[in-house]
Amino acid sequence: MAEQTYEPRQQRSREKVARILEATASLLETTPYDDLGTKLIAAEAGVSVGALYRYFADKEAIVASLVRQWLQLDVQIAERITTEPLPQHSRELFEKLVTAYADRFRKEPGYRRLWYGGPRIASLRADTQQTDLEIAKRVHRALVHGYGMPDTVESRRRGRLAVGVASNLLDLAFREDPTGDLDILADAALMIDRYLFAPPSEK
Template sequence: MASETREPQQQRSREKFARILAATATLLETTPYEELGTKLIAAEAGVSVGVLYRYFTDKEAIVAALVRGWLRLDVEIAERITKEPLPDSSQELLGKLLAAYADRFRREPGYRRAWYQGPRITGLNPERQETNTEIARRLHQSLVRGYAMPDTEQSRRRARLAVEVAANLLDLAFTEQAEGDPEILGDAALMMDCYLFAPPTSN
């Protein structure tokens, strides 16, 4: 059976659902994914295994639900930062965005462990792409509004590619260092800014 999640509607059930997600995130900080079981998660969440199975078919479904929540937060971060008063330079804006996403790796329980040690859930790929597309859209709008970026198809494509590059740079920065490689993080905004504002290319 494919991994599935059934989100509850009633308040008490939603609270149990949230406890299961929070317990899984906490356990991922100390427990390898391969050793993580539904019995352990249920005990950490203070619910029975039967209750857990009302909402999730298996542990992969729980991690998938965690990731979906993190993707929603990723969009909210971009929305918040691009709605704030824009800094003096586009590179500073990119630095703020990268710093906010880097903090997810450092502070979000279970985030880094799920990213590097969790299951590769291919079914989430469309949602990841939608998230990156939305972040790129908000980034592009702020660059046009605040830094005289031309509103063209090429500039929109560059914003989309810059977001993909940023995701890979963050991945690289935190592969071996829990706090992130400072050199990679320090250069990421510069690299993105140079690319975003490079002279337009002809077809």
């Protein structure tokens, strides 16, 4: 079924939507995505099935909204860390960022389960790409103003690529270990730091 989500305007409706998303995240901690149904979500959220369908077409639409909420939080994490007083060394900045995003896997209900066991929703591709771009912009700004990185086409391109590399390394760190492979996480910060500050590539 095509994804369809109703954006509520009234506070009461927004609270219901928030409960539905929270219930879905909570259920994903113990229930595989394939076994998750709208009746189960509605019961967990304390709303009727009919009320749930007023806001979401199906469980995929619920999950898509949940992921979009997480993507917004991902940008907020980058904004917060890069506007705080910066650590002395850039590698420490990357360590803070890696730790913050690793904590999403460790602490955010349903996050890790959906990352590895959820559906691949085509409509989220553009949202994910935009989120990566927003994170890269914030990190680049911090590196330019805090660590003397030159503001060039090359440095911005590397910044966008580094965000994708970091995402893949987080994926690897948590694939088998729900607490995260600490060696991979440490290496992620090191690799990104050295890559971004490496001499410009020769064309």
